[in-house]
Amino acid sequence: MRRLLLVGATLILVGVVAVALRQPAPSTAPAMGQDSAEADLRSRRGALVDQVVFTREDEAGRVTGLIEAGTHQVFTQGISNPGIFHRLRDSLATGYDLSYGTSSELTLNPTGPELADGTLNPFHVPAIREALNRLVDREHIAQELYGGLAEPRFLPLSTAFPDYARLAAVVRELELRYAHDPDAAREVIHREMAALGAQLREGVWHYASEPVRLIALIRTEDERRQVGDYVANLLEALGFVVERRYRTAEEASRIWIATDPRAGRWHLYTGGWISIEIQRDQAEVFSFYYTPRGRAEPLWQAYQPAPEFDELADRLQRRDYRDWEERQAMMARALELAMQDSARIWLVDQLNASARAANVEVAVDLAGGLAGSALWPYTLRYADRVGGRMVFGTPGLLTEPWNPVAGSNWIFDQMIMRATQDPVALPDPFTGLYRPQRIEHAAVTVQEDVTIARTLDWLSVSTAEEIVVPEAAWIDWDGEAGRFVSVGEAHDAPVTARTRVRVRYDEELFEQRWHDGSPLSLADFVLPWILAFARADEASRLFDPAYLPTFEVFQRHFRGWHIVSRDPLVIEVYSDQGFPDAETLVANRAPAPQPWHTLALGIFAERQGELAFSSNKADRRRVDWMSLVAGPSVPILARHLERARERTASPFPGVLDELLDEDEIAARYRALADWHAKRGHFWVGNGPFLLDSVHPVAGSLVLERFRDFPDPADKWLGFTRPAIPELELDGPLVMELGTAAGNEGGAATFRLAVTLEGEPYPPAAIDRVQFLLFDGHGTLVERGEAEPRAPGRWRIAPSPATLAALGVGANRLEVAVTSHRVALPAFASHVFATVPPGGTEASP
Numbered sequence: 001m002r003r004l005l006l007v008g009a010t011l012i013l014v015g016v017v018a019v020a021l022r023q024p025a026p027s028t029a030p031a032m033g034q035d036s037a038e039a040d041l042r043s044r045r046g047a048l049v050d051q052v053v054f055t056r057e058d059e060a061g062r063v064t065g066l067i068e069a070g071t072h073q074v075f076t077q078g079i080s081n082p083g084i085f086h087r088l089r090d091s092l093a094t095g096y097d098l099s100y101g102t103s104s105e106l107t108l109n110p111t112g113p114e115l116a117d118g119t120l121n122p123f124h125v126p127a128i129r130e131a132l133n134r135l136v137d138r139e140h141i142a143q144e145l146y147g148g149l150a151e152p153r154f155l156p157l158s159t160a161f162p163d164y165a166r167l168a169a170v171v172r173e174l175e176l177r178y179a180h181d182p183d184a185a186r187e188v189i190h191r192e193m194a195a196l197g198a199q200l201r202e203g204v205w206h207y208a209s210e211p212v213r214l215i216a217l218i219r220t221e222d223e224r225r226q227v228g229d230y231v232a233n234l235l236e237a238l239g240f241v242v243e244r245r246y247r248t249a250e251e252a253s254r255i256w257i258a259t260d261p262r263a264g265r266w267h268l269y270t271g272g273w274i275s276i277e278i279q280r281d282q283a284e285v286f287s288f289y290y291t292p293r294g295r296a297e298p299l300w301q302a303y304q305p306a307p308e309f310d311e312l313a314d315r316l317q318r319r320d321y322r323d324w325e326e327r328q329a330m331m332a333r334a335l336e337l338a339m340q341d342s343a344r345i346w347l348v349d350q351l352n353a354s355a356r357a358a359n360v361e362v363a364v365d366l367a368g369g370l371a372g373s374a375l376w377p378y379t380l381r382y383a384d385r386v387g388g389r390m391v392f393g394t395p396g397l398l399t400e401p402w403n404p405v406a407g408s409n410w411i412f413d414q415m416i417m418r419a420t421q422d423p424v425a426l427p428d429p430f431t432g433l434y435r436p437q438r439i440e441h442a443a444v445t446v447q448e449d450v451t452i453a454r455t456l457d458w459l460s461v462s463t464a465e466e467i468v469v470p471e472a473a474w475i476d477w478d479g480e481a482g483r484f485v486s487v488g489e490a491h492d493a494p495v496t497a498r499t500r501v502r503v504r505y506d507e508e509l510f511e512q513r514w515h516d517g518s519p520l521s522l523a524d525f526v527l528p529w530i531l532a533f534a535r536a537d538e539a540s541r542l543f544d545p546a547y548l549p550t551f552e553v554f555q556r557h558f559r560g561w562h563i564v565s566r567d568p569l570v571i572e573v574y575s576d577q578g579f580p581d582a583e584t585l586v587a588n589r590a591p592a593p594q595p596w597h598t599l600a601l602g603i604f605a606e607r608q609g610e611l612a613f614s615s616n617k618a619d620r621r622r623v624d625w626m627s628l629v630a631g632p633s634v635p636i637l638a639r640h641l642e643r644a645r646e647r648t649a650s651p652f653p654g655v656l657d658e659l660l661d662e663d664e665i666a667a668r669y670r671a672l673a674d675w676h677a678k679r680g681h682f683w684v685g686n687g688p689f690l691l692d693s694v695h696p697v698a699g700s701l702v703l704e705r706f707r708d709f710p711d712p713a714d715k716w717l718g719f720t721r722p723a724i725p726e727l728e729l730d731g732p733l734v735m736e737l738g739t740a741a742g743n744e745g746g747a748a749t750f751r752l753a754v755t756l757e758g759e760p761y762p763p764a765a766i767d768r769v770q771f772l773l774f775d776g777h778g779t780l781v782e783r784g785e786a787e788p789r790a791p792g793r794w795r796i797a798p799s800p801a802t803l804a805a806l807g808v809g810a811n812r813l814e815v816a817v818t819s820h821r822v823a824l825p826a827f828a829s830h831v832f833a834t835v836p837p838g839g840t841e842a843s844p
Contacts, residue, residue: 040386046709047688048381049388056699057393058221060084063355068093073360076371076394076412078352082147088355096353100160101275101367106345111302113196115264120207128192129342133178135185135234142348145226150348154178156285156338159349163282165816165825168772169780170332176778205239213241217256217269220246221395224270250399258615260298274411276372277365278432278823281580286313286334290343293553296546296616309337318557319578324451359383363719365429366824371411374426377419377688378716398696401627404594406614419703420685425587430722432823434587438506442586445500454582461582469495469574473560477533479540482654487560497559497574501589505569513708514595515690516675518668523659524593530652541607546616595684597668600651602626604640611636628682630696637682645669723821725761728753729828736837748803750796752815760792767818771796776809806834
């Protein structure tokens with residue numbers, strides 16, 4: 001998303017905001033500089049508030065009033081409605097934080113051409129899906145339906161993330177190729193419908209003598225209701241009969257995610273996604289959104305990408321490229337193929353405002369907002385005191401079952417889960433670079449041909465001509481024997497890898513405790529690793545075929561897992577997959593613990609065929625999708641806990657015997673039984689908050705501060721407001737063709753100001769300032785780098801030859817600025833006309 005302001009004839013895109021906004025002023029509440037507050041802060045561990053209550057609230061229009069009344073302090077849903085946003089902005093009782101990682105799209109049912117009932121599904125045809133890109137008017141959606149709080153989006157790349165700026169030339173060409181052209185869209189759709197055997201009678205398409213009926217599954221909670229109606233109107237105008245089914249998030253998820261798309265319960269869904277952190281590298285989006293490797297649900301398993309696209313998506317996901325240049329070429333081609341596939345029609349990137357009381361402070365992710373922030377549970381506080389209670393309003397609560405293997409992926413469920421978990425590394429909310437949380441140091445070694453960069457100093461990077469995996473490293477799992485398979489056993493010849501990550505965890509790691517009081521152990525790291533292999537083993541009762549595509553991607557790059565030391569814990573992971581950022585590589589490779597005893601209950605229940613970790617397997621087995629927090633799963637898990645206590649049962653007794661003795665097993669199950677007796681669920685974590693109670697019928701749940709959390713309360717308080725560059729691009733509005741080429745300092749020169757809160761943006765913080773010059777036909781004619789002239793001032797001088805060749809007409813200069821302080825690129829655009837000498841145009 002970008003901020004659009006029209007100043008004279010110059011279009012200025014500032015930061016990534018879509019309307020003129022007033023950033024919230026710093027809180028006027030008493031600061032925590034008071035002696036007592038400072039003392040409380042210094043002595044406190046873990047969360048800065050004592051209790052957080054989540055209540056269901058899906059009416060965004062009530063947000064400002066509820067905060068002003070004092071009944072709520074924070075809302076998880078981003079505000080994207082202009083009228084509601086203005087009320088929030090203008091209230092003295094409220095504050096807000098902006099984020100740019102939410103997108104809206106049309107999810108299409110790709111099965112067919114006939115569905116289970118024999119009806120026709122036009123969206124089975126890629127050419128029809130592709131034509132929808134030209135049918136929809138994204139500018140209309142952004143400006144009219146979202147009130148300017150959105151930016152048109154054509155591609156699987158977010159317009160607010162670094163790859164969009166890196167690939168600006170390719171991106172702009174594709175956006176122009178698929179610009180709004182309803183006549184071209186109609187021509188393709190008519191041709192392809194006829195090829196399917198459909199006939200247009202009296203303006204309505206028929207197939208097998210019946211009208212072609214499309215079911216539009218339309219979300220009701222936000223602007224997607226208007227988007228759904230707009231698209232339905234377009235399809236009706238083309239001759240389709242459209243049935244509009246309006247559904248909430250929970251109601252819709254039971255249809256588009258949980259059911260087989262061949263059943264024909266929907267054809268079109270108004271989808272929405274949010275990136276919970278800044279994605280510095282979006283190479284995985286093609287596999288995730290367009291192939292069965294994306295998710296285990298039936299819809300993803302129905303995707304059939306073209307072979308070239310599938311192979312390219314797989315290679316990009318594995319980072320299988322020689323250097324940066326090859327990566328960029330692969331990304332460019334994948335973008336083209338994604339548009340030809342169009343299993344999704346991207347519509348807009350949204351601007352969201354996370355609402356809070358004026359005296360509340362919290363770290364908000366620039367992409368994911370509050371709901372996507374990894375740091376919100378570590379930084380949430382009242383500005384004037386330590387402790388207290390906060391009430392959060394959220395539109396979704398327990399939307400899907402919670403389990404740590406294949407449970408709910410809904411943003412608001414995930415937000416609460418994150419408060420109960422303590423990852424080994426956490427992403428910077430402004431740059432997306434990972435910082436250590438439970439890692440003392442990491443050492444990355446890559447082969448000499450691997451492109452990688454290190455930014456932060458908590459890790460090191462070195463290169464090697466060859467990386468040989470130790471023979472003792474684990475590379476596979478033998479389910480029948482119940483043991484690990486070493487590299488030496490699995491391979492006769494030495495195994496090499498392109499990357500090695502050595503992670504040294506904190507010295508006090510095993511002194512930390514789970515929420516039920518159990519100390520962490522090595523088994524908490526090993527059991528999740530075993531489960532990852534067991535779920536892909538056809539001989540195992542834990543086998544889940546929907547998980548296979550994901551596992552196969554992992555297996556193609558995984559080369560070994562080696563425990564170098566147990567105390568302190570040091571683990572090496574070998575892989576052929578790299579990432580542009582070393583910090584991301586470590587975060588993706590470093591094993592993270594999960595409480596083995598709660599996992600064990602789920603394993604026991606799935607082996608007995610009573611529950612299933614994934615929705616796909618639950619649907620196939622006709623059992624409940626496992627939830628550790630509520631519903632019919634809980635008594636089943638309680639029964640398995642009692643059996644496990646009677647037998648001191650280990651989920652994998654052979655391999656875990658050396659890690660767990662009977663006393664530890666008995667102690668874990670006893671602690672879990674006490675936990676369940678007190679709280680009524682089995683959700684045990686190790687984060688700054690614990691899940692105290694769950695009330696599904698009332699639509700609420702309660703988090704309590706975990707008093708045994710090891711970290712000082714102020715550990716992550718250094719993350720406040722992001723330094724997003726503000727741009728102002730100025731230049732001539734008219735150029736005479738005869739003089740433009742030769743005027744070095746005048747007509748051919750453009751000026752760019754890069755500022756932050758009115759001051760020059762620090763030159764050392766600027767990563768790159770690049771420009772793109774497009775002629776009147778939308779063709780890219782020149783790209784280059786701006787020249788720094790003074791702090792915050794840049795000069796852009798396209799070549800005289802290029803300017804002379806522009807011809808008569810309107811042209812556009814676009815500038816993209818990237819900063820080291822924030823990952824979001826900033827854009828500016830200037831429109832100017834080239835005219836014949838003398839300012840008049842010759843008659844034809």
